[in-house]
Amino acid sequence: MEHASMSLEQICAKIGDLDQASGELAKQRLERLTKPPGSLGRLETLVIQLAEITGQPLPRIFPPGIAVFAGDHGIVAEGVSAFPQEVTGQMVRNFAAGGAAINVFARQIGAKLDITDVGTAADLSEVEGVRQRKVREGTGNFAREDAMSRQEAVEAIAAGIESAARLIEEGAECIIPGEMGIGNTTSSTAIAAVITGRSTEELTGAGTGLNPDARKRKAALIQRALEARKPDPADALDIISKIGGLEIAAMTGAILAAAARRKPVLLDGFICGVAAVLAVKLASGVRGYLIAGHRSQEPGHEAVLEWLGLEPLLDLQLRLGEGSGAAVAYPLLESAVRMLAEMATFESAGISGASSPS
Numbered sequence: 001m002e003h004a005s006m007s008l009e010q011i012c013a014k015i016g017d018l019d020q021a022s023g024e025l026a027k028q029r030l031e032r033l034t035k036p037p038g039s040l041g042r043l044e045t046l047v048i049q050l051a052e053i054t055g056q057p058l059p060r061i062f063p064p065g066i067a068v069f070a071g072d073h074g075i076v077a078e079g080v081s082a083f084p085q086e087v088t089g090q091m092v093r094n095f096a097a098g099g100a101a102i103n104v105f106a107r108q109i110g111a112k113l114d115i116t117d118v119g120t121a122a123d124l125s126e127v128e129g130v131r132q133r134k135v136r137e138g139t140g141n142f143a144r145e146d147a148m149s150r151q152e153a154v155e156a157i158a159a160g161i162e163s164a165a166r167l168i169e170e171g172a173e174c175i176i177p178g179e180m181g182i183g184n185t186t187s188s189t190a191i192a193a194v195i196t197g198r199s200t201e202e203l204t205g206a207g208t209g210l211n212p213d214a215r216k217r218k219a220a221l222i223q224r225a226l227e228a229r230k231p232d233p234a235d236a237l238d239i240i241s242k243i244g245g246l247e248i249a250a251m252t253g254a255i256l257a258a259a260a261r262r263k264p265v266l267l268d269g270f271i272c273g274v275a276a277v278l279a280v281k282l283a284s285g286v287r288g289y290l291i292a293g294h295r296s297q298e299p300g301h302e303a304v305l306e307w308l309g310l311e312p313l314l315d316l317q318l319r320l321g322e323g324s325g326a327a328v329a330y331p332l333l334e335s336a337v338r339m340l341a342e343m344a345t346f347e348s349a350g351i352s353g354a355s356s357p358s
């Protein structure tokens with residue numbers, strides 16, 4: 001478990017450049033496969049990226065590992081979610097029992113699901129299959145106080161590093177970060193506003209299902225909270241400690257740890273995208289290791305994707321989280337990888353190449 005005990009600085013320093021040579025070999029093979037050049041579109045660019053990430057001309061991405069983190073949010077006291085705080089802990093029990101959406105999709109794609117309580121307000125110590133890394137019992141209400149200390153932010157990131165490192169140690173070739181935390185679209189919207197500079201009115205969505213009036217109040221509350229907290233846009237740890245979430249910080253750690261081990265990170269929706277932005281802020285080299293699984297219905301996600309420079313694979317109008325959209329997108333990575341590895345070449349199949357200049 002080499003990386004589980006590495007510090008944040010060490011993990012960031014370990015993130016290497018993409019392997020252009022492996023990407024080039026993948027590209028050359030793509031050109032020889034029995035299809036018009038470029039005709040498999042984004043599956044082609046995807047497999048080139050996977051070769052660059054893994055350093056393997058024929059990349060391996062199976063099995064995937066899903067690292068789910070749960071944390072509570074003090075800001076729910078302001079009425080920013082359609083659901084009560086206790087749902088976070090209740091859903092963690094549901095994850096452990098195998099009944100949540102992410103459990104279904106994890107089984108479908110052959111992924112191991114690693115569940116960590118990084119900061120719920122519930123006592124989940126007796127729940128089998130839930131790792132206890134509780135940094136604190138939910139964040140502070142960032143409309144009134146900092147969400148957590150800088151040290152707590154580092155501890156939550158470390159819990160995420162540990163989870164991804166463990167999954168990779170156990171064989172995972174691709175990491176999908178997921179989360180559960182009632183109120184976390186509020187924290188994520190605040191972070192997205194700080195990073196992108198866009199207005200909270202533009203970025204704020206309905207989350208679990210707020211009505212239009214409640215959504216407007218949520219946007220105004222986030223705006224006031226940002227004026228009070230004044231996070232430094234250049235300092236990811238300052239952002240996390242003032243307005244972040246424990247599970248968001250842990251996802252950031254998981255993303256960093258995956259990149260440090262040259263594993264592709266398949267991103268879920270809005271919350272996960274925000275965690276990826278924070279990871280890029282901590283180590284800019286992470287960017288090339290990211291693949292956006294889908295476009296969430298939360299309006300802030302579009303701004304986050306734009307900031308990351310990513311075009312999502314799917315748009316299924318999802319707005320769930322948990323890692324669900326990434327898990328649903330994972331089979332596309334398998335298609336890309338299998339296409340490169342298993343298709344015949346023009347030479348091997350005895351098929352004539354293009355007759356007119358391309």
Ligand SMILES: Cc1cc2ncn([C@H]3O[C@H](COP(=O)(O)O)[C@@H](O)[C@H]3O)c2cc1C
Pocket residue numbers: 080081082083087091179180181182183184185186206207208209320321322
């Ligand atoms: C039953 C249930 C299961 C969920 N699974 C993910 N979320 C998602 O919704 C929450 C964020 O939305 P908001 O900021 O509006 O509270 C997060 O927990 C997220 O993972 C869920 C929400 C609910 C209610």
Ligand SMILES: O=C(O)c1cccnc1
Pocket residue numbers: 185207208268269270271272296297298301318319320321322
């Ligand atoms: O896109 C997401 O990650 C999301 C959207 C709504 C609620 N929870 C998560």
